[in-house]
Amino acid sequence: MTGESGTIADLFDAVEPEPAPRLPQTAADALALLDEWVERDWIRALDHAFATFVCTMVREQGEQPVAMLALLSAMVSHQVGRGHVCLDVRHLCRATEPTLVLPPEGVGSLPENSPRPSDLFASVDADQLIGMLGQSCAVSNGEQAAPLVLDGSRLYLRRFWRYEQAIAAGIRTRLDNRVALTDTAPLKTALDTLFGTENDSDGPPDYQKVACALAARNRFSVITGGPGTGKTTTVVNLLAALQSMACESAETAGANPYLRIRLSAPTGKAAARLSESIGGAVDRLPLESLPGAPDKSAIPTQVTTLHRMLGSRPGSRSFRHNEDNPLPLDILVIDEASMVDVDLMASVFAALPDKARLIMLGDKDQLASVDAGAVLGELCQRAEGAHYLPQTAQWLQAVTGCQLPSELLDSEGLALDQAVAMLRKSYRFDEHSGIGVLASATNAGQLSRELIGQCRNQGFEDVAWLTGENDMGWLANHALTGSPERFHSQGMQRVVGTAPVDPPVGYGHYLKLIRDRKPVIDVEADGRESWDAWATEVLAAFNRFKVLCALRQGPFGVEGLNHDIAGRLHSAGLIERTDGWYAGRPVLITGNDYNLGLMNGDIGITLSVPWDRNDAGEPVETLRVAFPSSDGSGGVRWISPSRLQSMETVYAMTVHKSQGSEFTHACLVIPDRLTPVLTRELVYTGITRARHWLSLAVCQDGVLKEAVGRSVIRASGLAGLLA
């Protein structure tokens, strides 16, 4: 601290003489300034409350809080709200506005003389600030129970520092305790059976085989890759190989030789999608040809959400499974791991038995979790270059027959590098696929003029480029029909692999299906099968198109577009009204409801069903919302609208919420102005939600290119802890 009389001015070098912003001199001044920021929606009331709490706490301990302590406390909390685990004080002083994204772009100005964040931090010496923090009783090195932790130049809320330490410890322990594979012959035989041996000596290595081998010898491993690179296929093969080895090494005849495997994903949607794709992959396994001929039942196909698996308790942050009650499993697979935040990841490690393996799957380039932490991204920072030690490469060659290119070897590779595998070939998109080409170019941060020209001129079969010239309702019209006429050859006669692809559709498609395929009301029959089948068909049809937005507000945000699209569907006679509950209304669940078994991100469609009876015993139509069953069985859950607490209409959804989902046709809306959320990761995630058709609705030229040039950098210490 700068002492009882210490002021913020002590910490500044030179401040512009005229017009001088009014810098806060005391903690009270700083809190008043933070109040102004809360009023303008620059920071959350919670950030202010945390700063107030810290000031009160230190005062109670006999320390006079200084302005900078109040400001930094609010800023750490603000950063956590933005998905960072901590605030790097050096980054803050070096690049204040990009670090804090304050003031937010497009948000109103402050009164004259009121300092901007850059006035407060940019001219401060970071070492002096770190020294000041180190002397406050509000800050510790993690060992004492202070609300803030300072680790080097990184300032944490204590809870988040603990999460990061727990995750690093969980990973380190597993990296240090590799599986003892004294005899690699069974693994080699299993891998050769599953992947073949064609590519082993020449041609590019089979990175799926390499990933399997690495994961087989580690208790912690990460398999990352873009869409369709075979993450699911690889993990299914890996599980088959592990069960095959377990069968081979079983000591007691008759005893169950199999490893206990659980599959999980962070959201219900992601869990359902993995359940769907894993079933097919398991069916294709050559199990009888594997050593030990493991039974098909040994490879699970049911996927649960992490919350459900850990045993969440309503209204509590703690889980039923924890250090004292570990999960009964030998292998845990987490799919879509980029969406897992540090809080949940720490809970997973707490509940994981020491000997259990953890396999994380995901696309490192996708948006990170909405909540704090970019765990997968941090762990995969060096995945592109692999950094395998020569001895790792030798072992891989012995087990897989694959020779790795020399640029992937590094005699100084880290222990973590030896457990991370990147899949490098997409089996979903061929070289002519615009979605694949756009995704790679976006990732590389390079959308060339030629590539954009190609998209504009229908140079790709699967991409349409839409702009809003002279047409007010262009986006709503597109949402109605999906604009097949804007695609090459009207989206007709397209074949992917050997399979013909249906042309692109918009929301008119599922709404017509609701009308045209509704079962006939049969007073005698009380079975619901035909209604379930209808709802299943409607839900699948709704998945054929989705409008994805970067923003929530404004004409090109979720709110504006939901309003416009509902208006257009209404004027086309496809829905009866545009507000409240009506048949055809699609809803997105926005908070977990454990009583109803609904999870944040679940999507349902409101349908009119004749299950109630009037006094005369005749069927009466009422609205129910149909959700896909959470067990991936393909069934339907019907829920009365009045029971749904947190939900919103979902013609348009944010790219953030769409993570873990995939749509036959996605329309990505690039708004007319650059905002902090518009980044390379967001554009990449939006593009890769499209399976067969992508519409790029570009409201303002230049914004897309600029967005792709900006990458999210999240402050975190995890990679450093594992180095």
Ligand SMILES: Nc1ncnc2c1ncn2[C@@H]1O[C@H](COP(=O)(O)OP(=O)(O)OP(=O)(O)O)[C@@H](O)[C@H]1O
């Ligand atoms: N080695 C391979 N050879 C041929 N086809 C493959 C191979 N690996 C995967 N595929 C096919 O490519 C498609 C995508 O594979 P998979 O679902 O495993 O990828 P993913 O990375 O999990 O995809 P997602 O982006 O959906 O997460 C599937 O149809 C799969 O059968």
